[in-house]
Amino acid sequence: MNSGRMMNNTGEMRLQKFLSSCGVASRRGAEDLIVSGRIKVNGVVVDTLGAKVTGNEIIEFDGKRLSVYAKKYIVINKPEGYLCTRKDTHGRKDVFELLGDMDDPSIFHVGRLDMDSCGLLILTNDGDFANTLIHPSTSINKGYLVECDIPVSIRLTNAFASGLEVGDVHYKALRCELMEDESFVLVELKEGKKREIREVFKSFSYRILKLERIFIGGMELKSLHLKSGEFKLFSKEEITKLIYNGGQNGCSS
Template sequence: MSKFISGRIAKFIAAAGICSRRQAEKMVLQGRIRIDGQTINTPVITVTPENVVEIDGKIISLIEQTRLWLYYKPVGLITTHHDPQNRPTVFEALKPYLPRVISVGRLDLNSEGLLLLTNSGTLAQELESPKNNFARVYKVRAHGKVSSLITYIIHNKSRPLTIDNITYTPKSIRLISEGGTNSWFEVILTEGKNREIRKIFEYFSLKVNRLIRVKYGKYDLGNLKSGEFKEVRV
């Protein structure tokens, strides 16, 4: 059964697997949440499982058990529930097979590999939290001359990079193989800034043409093939 006993409304909504606490707080401020028939306008409200909580008029219930899936996200799917451009999404692809799930972080349209999916907003927030410092490991294929990036790796690997006023601090970048005009690298990050790897490589005049996440914290892609998923113990 759910471990939720009492807590702030955003924690309740996350425990119900609807979204993260931050997103739940936004819903409250948008006037979308009712408790026992009353619309609320502040997230500073404590609820218990006995309260009736509604989102957009629909009663929500706590999940019975926290679950987690590993999914090999293919190229061409975006990690969002609603896309204004009507592009195919991860959640549409998985809807026939899984209950309502939340992604842990994102992979952009042209990236592939390991995406964690859970029915618990609380677990998603825990796995995404910067304070937990979970390593994300990527295999990256890039086109171009590697000399300037190799120089950075050798001489300045612990120095943060500032690109367009944004500071990036990759944990490590390692050349795996070099052949012809394409080279493979292993990149390890502990934070998930938007398009971080692509921007770092572009800074060194390299164009990423394949990006695969192979590990997130203790979870790895293993033998999963594109589009496959499996449930694992939390």
């Protein structure tokens, strides 16, 4: 088993760190699980702190065997100023820093939000799950709330919804609607191209003050009650149900 950077020089790590890396709980929460007698190592209950493991043992939580890189499904409210990358040569912040003990090198982002954008972002280490979400034949609609410096004209919303050329690229939104405050626009995309919304608004000479992803399929940011920078861990069944059966998409003005 590859447990990467969590091992010390002797090849061991604290049991609570192993548990947090599996997505069972935060490190503090993992300590509570140990003390409550819910963890077994090689068939023996470990209920005191300080135990160390290599990851080669049979480690169980409530009878279920764990592995360091168990599948994880994370939804984060990405703040502005964070990159969707693990490789940045300029020392800028990345979204994985926000995960703390929940992070491991196997986790990646599904799709991306640029550094100046915020809102819903899915992180996982399940490649099949990620491919299902982003594959053109099954990709999920995503919604964005755009705030501009001045009221937006219906000319832009009609053009984006009908389809338009910016340079050599064709852009078309599934939905582009003015909100009651006309400096806000709701945009829904199927397959978002790189910086699509920013390029379209720039072509009409609007300056975007905030670009926030507010839903992915049926999963809505407002329903998750995540503050900026916060995240939640889900099972595959839970996140799939949210995305495909989360309810009607939209945004109240």
